[in-house]
Each structure stands twice: as C-alpha cells, then as structure tokens.
Amino acid sequence: MMMTATVKTGADHIESLRDGRHIFIDGERVDDVTTHPAFRNAVQSAAALYDYQADPKHIEWMTFESPTNGKRVNRTWFMPTSYEEMVQRREAMVAWLRLHGGFMGRSPDHLASSLVGQAMGIDIFERHGKARARAFQDYFTYARDHDLFLTYVIINPQADRSKPWGEQDDAFLAAGVVDEDAEGITVRGAKMLGTSSIMANEVFVANLQPLRPGEERYALSFAIPMNAPGLKVLSRKSFEAAAVSEYDNPLATRFDENDALMYFDDVKVPWERVFVYRDTDMCRAQFHDTAGHMYQNYQAQMRLLVKMQFLVGVALMLTETIGTRHMPVIDQELGKLAAQAAMVEGMVYGMEAGGGAYGKYYVPKKHLMYAAQVLTQELYPNYIKALRELAGGSLIMLPSSVRDFNHPELSAIIDKTQQSPAMAPESRVKFLKLAWDAIGSEFASRHVQYEMFYAGAQFVTKGHSARTYDWDTARHLVQAVLDRYQLDDVIRDLDHSRRAERIA
Ligand SMILES: Cc1cc2nc3c(=O)[nH]c(=O)nc-3n(C[C@H](O)[C@H](O)[C@H](O)COP(=O)(O)OP(=O)(O)OC[C@H]3O[C@@H](n4cnc5c(N)ncnc54)[C@H](O)[C@@H]3O)c2cc1C
Structure with a gap:
C-alpha cells in the first residue's frame, strides 16, 4: 500500500482500498468501494481519521515513531508500560472517536488494540509453537508499521445453535481448514459479520467461541489482505445508500461502517500468516491469556463513552427543541441520563487507574472492563428508549425529506408547524432528523443490535464477569x-x- 514519507493520510487509505477485493451488494460485485454509493461516505469518514493524525497540528500527539522502521503511526499501536502512557494513548484514541461520535464501532483503533494486547502475550503464542509466535510477531510489526486498518471475524455464523459447529448440516459452514501443504493452509467456510471489512486493509480471523475436541479444523487464526483470492464479502443492506440526503440522515450518510458476511472460498493462507493452528485451547488463550480481549474491549468502552456523550447532547437538545428543558421531571430525567453517561466514563477511568502489570506492560483492570460490558449492554437499549420518551411524536412529525423545503406551499406549512422555543423551523427539522438517525432510524436500530451483541450475547459477557470477579474479597x-x-x-x-x- 502507498504511504507518504512520514505518516498515513486519508488519501493513502483510499488508494489502498482500490485493490480488486470481492465485495458484493444487491446481487452485484462492487468495482470500487471508494466510489460506490453504498460505501463511499463511510470510506471518506475512515480517511478523515488518517487526515486528522497527519495534520501537523496533531501529528505529535496522535502518532508515535515505530520502533522498527521509524515511521510515525497512530498511537493506538503503542504498547503502554505505565498508567501515564495508557492515558496518553486513550487521549489520542478519544480524539479519533470524537470524529464519528462513537458511531464507528470498528474504526482502526479497535483491531489495533486487540493486536497490541495479543502482542503483549507473545509468550502464549510461543507455547503454542515457535513458528506461529514468529508469524504473529512479524504480522503485528507489519500491521503497525503500515498503520493498517484491520477488521476481524472471530465468530461463526449462527446457524443452528442447538448443534455444535462440527455437527451443522455442512461441515464447512463455519470456516475451517480443508488442506495444508508446504506453503500454507486452505480455508473454506464462513465467519460472521466483519464490521468495517469493506473499508479495511486486511481481515484478522480467529475463533473466540468455545470448541469441543474433534473440532480442531475450526481452531484457526490467521490474517489475509481483503483482496486475497477466494475471499468473498457479502455486505448487508447499505443504510448509506438508502439515505435520502445528509440533511435527512446525517449519521447514516457518513458513518455506516457496514457489516458483512465473510466467505472463504478455498482461500490459501501462507504459513507466515497463520497464528493458531488446530489447537482449540489456544483459540481461547489467544484472547484470554494474552491481553487481547482486555485491550479490544477497553477500546470498545472508550468508544461508548464518546457515544454516550453524543446521546446526552441529543437528549438535552431534544428538550430544548420542544420546550420541556426546565420542567422539573424532565430535568431529573436529564440528570439520570447524564449520570449514566458519566458511569461509562468513570468505568473507563477506573479500568485505567485500577490497572496493573502484565509482564512489562500496563493493562486495564479486567473485571471492571467486563462489568462495564455487562452493564452497558443492558444500558444502551434502555437509554435509547429513554431518549425516545423525551421526544414524543416530534421525531415523526417531520417533512418526508429535504425536498419538501423546495415546495413553496409546503415550505410555508413547515415554517408554521415546526415551531420551537429554541430555534427557527428549519433548524428544528434539521436537529430532529439527526435525533431520529441517532435513536430511531434503521441505522440507529442497527446500533442497538451492535451494542447488545458486539461482545457476545449476555450469557457470554455475564460469564466473563463471573469468571473474573474478585469473589474472595x-x-x-x-x-x-x-x-x-x-x-x-x-x-x-x-x-x-x-x-x-x-x-x-
Ligand atoms: C451489528 C453487529 C456487528 C458485528 N460485528 C462483528 C465483527 O466485526 N466481527 C465478529 O467477529 N463478529 C461480529 N458480530 C457478531 C457478534 O459477535 C455476535 O452477534 C455475538 O457474538 C452473538 O453471537 P450470535 O449472533 O451468534 O448470537 P447467539 O449467541 O446465538 O445469541 C442469540 C440469542 O440466543 C441465546 N443463546 C444462544 N446460545 C445460547 C446458549 N448456549 N445459552 C444461553 N443462551 C443462548 C442468546 O442469549 C441470545 O439471546 C457482530 C454482530 C452484530 C449484531
């Protein structure tokens, strides 16, 4: 991929996506994700992150010099050895997260965080095998030094939950190894939902769900470029393409990061890209014995902290828009919403302050991270419900689209009916359209599903909490x-x- 002399820019990233990848949507293969109406704005939003870090005003604190090639790369790749370094890294990451209000769940900092945490536990890979550890270490260095945007697929397609993976009707429904030779392995089957994969450089593949003895064929971890021969990416519906205009769907038009099924159609993976092979316990250890799971989910809570702040802003402006702001009961409701947003913030700070040593590195406090997952998974849908409660029918009593403003007769009626104590009719409509996109539209609804499931169903996250709590105390x-x-x-x-x- 192309890089400027010092640091990756948005233009570098956009250029790197024109690589012949096989993305499919609405029954067709996409020629170029950077120009396709289903994806182009999301790609621009990703590119904006790199432009932000490359801006001379930000480059010093948003990036650091790679220890291997001296190029400046995003600070998310930094491996903290102290609380102070962890906070410095978080401040850079939060600056990125603010650019999308926390609406891009798998912005590049998510996977970088996972790999940083896994790299901290390189000895765990060593136990699995010298060659696999070397492959992982080299890949980490490569990904960091090229400031890659990675996605991951670590969950198998849902299929029939009453049966183990190996007993599904098709043994290669879940991605598994079909063959190996001196060059590498061949992988066939699917993985569930590579969020952001359409605009990532590479996909990191692993297996986070427990496997049984006899299911070694699914016990894999590897990484391949998004244009690897045989990799087929089936996009879900694009909310960006379905959006009427930026005015009507200001979030969906810009931040629809996409989720896609990944199908590995006999994809060849060279040994130097295979990190875990046919070892079911190593699939668990890769995330849970290293700091990988901790770091990736610490990033996720950091992202949610920003999104909650955004949603508090929506709540406040909703009440100002319809004139309820100073009613005592509404004031109390706002106080509660602010407290819940602050709880997420406090959990992040707590993870950092309560963190400790993992080898020579500094890691967040594990149980606080899992506690935050359990609590926020339940919090998010209730939070959205509370915001809808504040809004009443205002989110629905809206012009069908921005085009209504162009019709003089309709425009006059809009002016008369969209009254607000805080703003002009056009501003009221503009804000309420944004509010609907944050809490009611199909884009917003996907976000509820995301926050409820990105880290696994509740029985999974509650299990992590139960496993890691300090019960002795x-x-x-x-x-x-x-x-x-x-x-x-x-x-x-x-x-x-x-x-x-x-x-x-
Ligand atoms: C928007 C979105 C984006 C995603 N992005 C990614 C991504 O980028 N990369 C990736 O790898 N994955 C991604 N995922 C997948 C995500 O990790 C899974 O959805 C999640 O792990 C839950 O698995 P599942 O969907 O198979 O649901 P299930 O685990 O099947 O859960 C569905 C329901 O069945 C219940 N259930 C199922 N099995 C049991 C059981 N044994 N005991 C008790 N209850 C059970 C659950 O409690 C839940 O109510 C994404 C998901 C969503 C929704």
Missing part, C-alpha cells in the same frame, strides 16, 4: 462478620445474662 467481608460469633458462645452469653437477671 466479597466472601471474606461476609465471613469476617460471621467469624465474630459462634453458636455456643452466644447461647452461653444468653444463659449468663438470664442468670444475672434472676439474681437481680
């Missing part, structure tokens, strides 16, 4: 009170006091 607190008294002592004391009463 909790138990000891209770036990300490229980240990203060024994049945025999209490009875003896009671007898004493009765006797004393009788004597008196």
Whole structure:
C-alpha cells in the first residue's frame, strides 16, 4: 500500500482500498468501494481519521515513531508500560472517536488494540509453537508499521445453535481448514459479520467461541489482505445508500461502517500468516491469556463513552427543541441520563487507574472492563428508549425529506408547524432528523443490535464477569462478620445474662 514519507493520510487509505477485493451488494460485485454509493461516505469518514493524525497540528500527539522502521503511526499501536502512557494513548484514541461520535464501532483503533494486547502475550503464542509466535510477531510489526486498518471475524455464523459447529448440516459452514501443504493452509467456510471489512486493509480471523475436541479444523487464526483470492464479502443492506440526503440522515450518510458476511472460498493462507493452528485451547488463550480481549474491549468502552456523550447532547437538545428543558421531571430525567453517561466514563477511568502489570506492560483492570460490558449492554437499549420518551411524536412529525423545503406551499406549512422555543423551523427539522438517525432510524436500530451483541450475547459477557470477579474479597467481608460469633458462645452469653437477671 502507498504511504507518504512520514505518516498515513486519508488519501493513502483510499488508494489502498482500490485493490480488486470481492465485495458484493444487491446481487452485484462492487468495482470500487471508494466510489460506490453504498460505501463511499463511510470510506471518506475512515480517511478523515488518517487526515486528522497527519495534520501537523496533531501529528505529535496522535502518532508515535515505530520502533522498527521509524515511521510515525497512530498511537493506538503503542504498547503502554505505565498508567501515564495508557492515558496518553486513550487521549489520542478519544480524539479519533470524537470524529464519528462513537458511531464507528470498528474504526482502526479497535483491531489495533486487540493486536497490541495479543502482542503483549507473545509468550502464549510461543507455547503454542515457535513458528506461529514468529508469524504473529512479524504480522503485528507489519500491521503497525503500515498503520493498517484491520477488521476481524472471530465468530461463526449462527446457524443452528442447538448443534455444535462440527455437527451443522455442512461441515464447512463455519470456516475451517480443508488442506495444508508446504506453503500454507486452505480455508473454506464462513465467519460472521466483519464490521468495517469493506473499508479495511486486511481481515484478522480467529475463533473466540468455545470448541469441543474433534473440532480442531475450526481452531484457526490467521490474517489475509481483503483482496486475497477466494475471499468473498457479502455486505448487508447499505443504510448509506438508502439515505435520502445528509440533511435527512446525517449519521447514516457518513458513518455506516457496514457489516458483512465473510466467505472463504478455498482461500490459501501462507504459513507466515497463520497464528493458531488446530489447537482449540489456544483459540481461547489467544484472547484470554494474552491481553487481547482486555485491550479490544477497553477500546470498545472508550468508544461508548464518546457515544454516550453524543446521546446526552441529543437528549438535552431534544428538550430544548420542544420546550420541556426546565420542567422539573424532565430535568431529573436529564440528570439520570447524564449520570449514566458519566458511569461509562468513570468505568473507563477506573479500568485505567485500577490497572496493573502484565509482564512489562500496563493493562486495564479486567473485571471492571467486563462489568462495564455487562452493564452497558443492558444500558444502551434502555437509554435509547429513554431518549425516545423525551421526544414524543416530534421525531415523526417531520417533512418526508429535504425536498419538501423546495415546495413553496409546503415550505410555508413547515415554517408554521415546526415551531420551537429554541430555534427557527428549519433548524428544528434539521436537529430532529439527526435525533431520529441517532435513536430511531434503521441505522440507529442497527446500533442497538451492535451494542447488545458486539461482545457476545449476555450469557457470554455475564460469564466473563463471573469468571473474573474478585469473589474472595466479597466472601471474606461476609465471613469476617460471621467469624465474630459462634453458636455456643452466644447461647452461653444468653444463659449468663438470664442468670444475672434472676439474681437481680
Ligand atoms: C451489528 C453487529 C456487528 C458485528 N460485528 C462483528 C465483527 O466485526 N466481527 C465478529 O467477529 N463478529 C461480529 N458480530 C457478531 C457478534 O459477535 C455476535 O452477534 C455475538 O457474538 C452473538 O453471537 P450470535 O449472533 O451468534 O448470537 P447467539 O449467541 O446465538 O445469541 C442469540 C440469542 O440466543 C441465546 N443463546 C444462544 N446460545 C445460547 C446458549 N448456549 N445459552 C444461553 N443462551 C443462548 C442468546 O442469549 C441470545 O439471546 C457482530 C454482530 C452484530 C449484531
């Protein structure tokens, strides 16, 4: 891929996506994702991230010098060794996240975070095998030094949940190895939903769900470029293409990062890109024994922190727009929404402050990260419901599209009916269209599903919380009170006091 002399720019990224990848939408193959109406604005939003880091005003704090090739790359690739470095890294990441209001779940910092965490546990890969560890380390260096935008697919297609992967009707429904030779392995089958894959440089493949003995063919991890022969990417419906205009769908037009099924049609993967091979426990260890799972989900909560701030802004402006802002009950509701947004922020700061050493690196506090996942997975849909409650029918009583403003008769009626104590009719419509895109449109609805499931269903995240909580401290607190008294002592004391009463 092309790079400027010092740091990756938006133009570099756009150019790198014109690589002959096989993306399909609406029954057709896409010639060029950078110009296709289903994807072009999302691609521009991704490019804007790189332009931001390349801006001379930001380059120093948004990027750092790679230790291997001296080029400046995004700070998300930095491996913190202290609390201070972790905070410095987060500040750069939050600046990126603000550019999309947290609406791009798999912006490049997500996968970079996962790889940073995995690289911290390179010894775990060493235990799996020297060659696989070398492959991972080299890949990490390559991805960082080229400031790659990566996506990942780590979950198998849902199919029939009552059966294990190996017992589905087609043994290669889930991506598995069909063959190996001196050059590498051949992979066939599918992985679920590569978010942002249409505009990523490469896809990182792994298996996060538990596998049983006998399912070694699915126990894989590797990375390939998005234009690898045989890789077919089936996009979901594009909300960007379905949007009427930026005025009508200001978020969907710009931040529809896309989600796509990935099909590996006998894709050849060279050994130097294979990180885990036929080892079911290593698939777990790759994320859970390294700091990979911690770092990728710490990034996800950081992103949510920004999105919650955005949604609090929507809530506030909704009440100003319809004149309810200072009603006591609404003020209290806003106070609650602000408190919930602040809780997410506090959880992120807590993960950092409570973090500790992992080898020579500094990692966030594990259980606080899982606690945040469990709580925010439930919080998000309720939060959206609360915002809709604030809005009433205002989100629906809107012109069908921006074109209504061009019709003099309609425009006069809009002016008369879209009254607000805070703004002119056109501004009211403009804001309410944005609010609908954040909390009600098909784009918004996909976001609810994303926040509920990107880290696994609730039984998965609650399981992580149960697995990592400090139960001993909790138990000891209770036990300490229980240990203060024994049945025999209490009875003896009671007898004493009765006797004393009788004597008196
Ligand atoms: C918008 C979006 C984007 C995504 N992006 C990515 C991505 O970029 N990369 C990626 O790898 N994945 C991605 N995913 C996939 C995501 O990780 C999965 O959706 C998630 O792990 C849940 O798996 P599932 O969809 O198979 O649902 P399931 O696990 O099948 O859950 C569906 C329902 O069935 C219940 N259920 C199923 N099995 C059990 C069980 N054994 N015990 C109890 N309850 C059960 C669940 O509780 C839940 O209510 C994305 C998903 C969404 C929605």
